[in-house]
Amino acid sequence: MIPEKKIIDRVALDKLYESLKAAGNKMFAPVFRNEQTNFEYNPAATEISYSHIQTTQSVKNTVFPKIENLFRFESSQKSVELVQIDFTKVPRVIVWNAHPCDAAAFSALDSVFNWDYVDEIYNARREKLVVIGMSCIRADENCFCTSVDLGPGAVKGSDILLTPLANGKFIAEILTDLGKSIADENASLFTASNGENKEEVLAKVEKQFSHEKVTENLKNGFENSFWHEFSLRCIGCGACAYVCPICTCFDIQDESKAGKGRRLRCWDSCGFGMFTLHTSGHNPREVQSQRWRQRLMHKFSYQPDRNEFIGCVGCGRCSRACPVDMNILEQLVELEKLEIAAK
Amino acid sequence: MSPSNIYVPYLMEIETITEEAPEVRTFRLKFKNQEEGENFKFSAGQFAEYSVMGGGESTFCIASAPTRKGYLECTFRKTGRVTNALSKLEVGDTVGLRGPYGNVFPIEEWEGKNLLYIAGGIALPPMRCVIWNTIDKREKYKDITIVYGARTVNDLVYKNELKEWEERPDINLITTVDPGGQTPDWKGEVGFVPTIVDKVAPNAENTIAIVCGPPIMIKFTFPVLKKLGFSDENIFTTLENRMKCGFGKCGRCNVGKYYVCKDGPVFTLSELNKMPAEY
Numbered sequence A: 001m002i003p004e005k006k007i008i009d010r011v012a013l014d015k016l017y018e019s020l021k022a023a024g025n026k027m028f029a030p031v032f033r034n035e036q037t038n039f040e041y042n043p044a045a046t047e048i049s050y051s052h053i054q055t056t057q058s059v060k061n062t063v064f065p066k067i068e069n070l071f072r073f074e075s076s077q078k079s080v081e082l083v084q085i086d087f088t089k090v091p092r093v094i095v096w097n098a099h100p101c102d103a104a105a106f107s108a109l110d111s112v113f114n115w116d117y118v119d120e121i122y123n124a125r126r127e128k129l130v131v132i133g134m135s136c137i138r139a140d141e142n143c144f145c146t147s148v149d150l151g152p153g154a155v156k157g158s159d160i161l162l163t164p165l166a167n168g169k170f171i172a173e174i175l176t177d178l179g180k181s182i183a184d185e186n187a188s189l190f191t192a193s194n195g196e197n198k199e200e201v202l203a204k205v206e207k208q209f210s211h212e213k214v215t216e217n218l219k220n221g222f223e224n225s226f227w228h229e230f231s232l233r234c235i236g237c238g239a240c241a242y243v244c245p246i247c248t249c250f251d252i253q254d255e256s257k258a259g260k261g262r263r264l265r266c267w268d269s270c271g272f273g274m275f276t277l278h279t280s281g282h283n284p285r286e287v288q289s290q291r292w293r294q295r296l297m298h299k300f301s302y303q304p305d306r307n308e309f310i311g312c313v314g315c316g317r318c319s320r321a322c323p324v325d326m327n328i329l330e331q332l333v334e335l336e337k338l339e340i341a342a343k
Numbered sequence B: 001m002s003p004s005n006i007y008v009p010y011l012m013e014i015e016t017i018t019e020e021a022p023e024v025r026t027f028r029l030k031f032k033n034q035e036e037g038e039n040f041k042f043s044a045g046q047f048a049e050y051s052v053m054g055g056g057e058s059t060f061c062i063a064s065a066p067t068r069k070g071y072l073e074c075t076f077r078k079t080g081r082v083t084n085a086l087s088k089l090e091v092g093d094t095v096g097l098r099g100p101y102g103n104v105f106p107i108e109e110w111e112g113k114n115l116l117y118i119a120g121g122i123a124l125p126p127m128r129c130v131i132w133n134t135i136d137k138r139e140k141y142k143d144i145t146i147v148y149g150a151r152t153v154n155d156l157v158y159k160n161e162l163k164e165w166e167e168r169p170d171i172n173l174i175t176t177v178d179p180g181g182q183t184p185d186w187k188g189e190v191g192f193v194p195t196i197v198d199k200v201a202p203n204a205e206n207t208i209a210i211v212c213g214p215p216i217m218i219k220f221t222f223p224v225l226k227k228l229g230f231s232d233e234n235i236f237t238t239l240e241n242r243m244k245c246g247f248g249k250c251g252r253c254n255v256g257k258y259y260v261c262k263d264g265p266v267f268t269l270s271e272l273n274k275m276p277a278e279y
Helices: A010-022 A100-114 A120-126 A177-185 A211-219 A226-231 A239-243 A288-307 A317-321 A328-337 B034-039 B081-087 B125-135 B159-167 B193-200 B215-228
Strands: A004-008 A026-033 A036-041 A067-076 A079-083 A093-098 A129-134 A160-164 A170-174 A250-257 A260-267 B010-021 B024-031 B047-052 B056-061 B072-077 B094-101 B114-120 B144-150 B172-177 B207-212 B235-238 B266-268
Touching (some): A004 A010, A010 A026, A093 A100, A100 A288, A129 A177, A160 A177, A170 A177, A211 A288, A211 A328, A317 A328, B024 B034, B024 B081, B047 B081, B056 B072, B056 B125, B114 B125, B125 B144, B144 B193, B172 B193, B215 B235
Parallel strands (some): A129 A160, B114 B144, B207 B235
Antiparallel strands (some): A004 A170, A067 A079, B024 B072
């Protein structure tokens, strides 16, 4: 559809939120609590944060929950019964006030869960997802969306993208049919736009590196000493993967008591030694620098090569969360400069 | 169950259990739902995810040949959590199975050629499927040679089948055990697999070599084959990377831009040479 531009003020925006919530949608919106801003389900409109730069966690758990029950089982003596979970009953979730980096990340998740084998559990959640984005008017030193083809006002992945103006009102870009249906159902809350320009208010995020050059360098960079030099301090805690909006590595485990239980899919990380450990004791990635290399190679070399997307939206969360200050931006800037002889 | 949930396994009943070696068992499994069994098609080289409800899921190759209808077999050594749970099961118990996954050995392309199978220890099971598959179509292939080694005589798996292969005039079987692993009446070779391959010196002319074993065995066998004149395209192996989903999503078996579960597990040496050595 052709995008439309409207204006909504703060009072009307709160009304829109409450009206969508009252209609039975599960709202997922950022709240400042316990010294952190994070998305929560169904907070009151008055609790929602509009002033944060970045939430600690991403919004990927709306479609890829930390733990997804795949099916249940009941076993006794010689009989085993599998109990199906009805994924058509998952609720419609509206991600409210997601920054453009988070909104854009969903398309990468779509690729992973739909190439070759189609993951209908993921799709059941994804098809019921609505994304109301919010452009960034502030950024910090960890943000680098403009270096990965995105930006503080990027529309990718949002059904409606809001941009806060200096006068307290918001530009509302209606971007998809889904966004249009929400805007149409609540038409009285919006007013016509009068040529307001979002570019004037957007955060300034300087482009720091060329991701094309990084990808090119990585092609022959597997054996480079860079990995060892830049990752000795990595403690392999996996925090970077857990806060990443694109990391999808997962584990499958059973939990049960007295024969009754569930098989579940849960978040995992290539940063853990156990991730690749063979039963024999052999480990293809036995030291931490090899695992850190896997993380960056996967995002900036393997995924562009195999799935035609960059596995990074420049949200900077991994740098902020890292307990030993591994800074992904710093490393990508170094990787761009790296002189790597072609093999 | 809904066919659209790709994580839900078929339910299989254990028909027989064979003790192959210390802590190594073969399960013969049949589909509880006959219709699922009739629709299940696989080819030599593919693997499956086997599970015990409550005990977890693990990856092994399908060890029986597609030419043997009506059942599937898997062979495993009791080592980790899942194989411990599997080991506790008895005939009549239920096992979950997802699959088949992965690519296949191109056995049609091998027709008219000699086949050289080289396996070490518990790596004979992933090769047993393709061995029987080609033996069941014996007239299509020239010489079939099997070099199989284990740590000790006791650790050799499929002892009955080894006997059968040994007795067949159209199969050349060479068994070996590591130095110190022999018994007083051991008639086979003594020495590590690469050394024995070097000693047997099979002719590389018009021959496909299929190698499977512990990483260290594979590492030392490839140079021997190269020395004998095998080209990288004619050397096949099946990788054993740790897996969970089996369908290219969980990220565990990612090596370079490849997923062992999707692009493999069967690779030629020529393909391996293009990948980072993370297997």
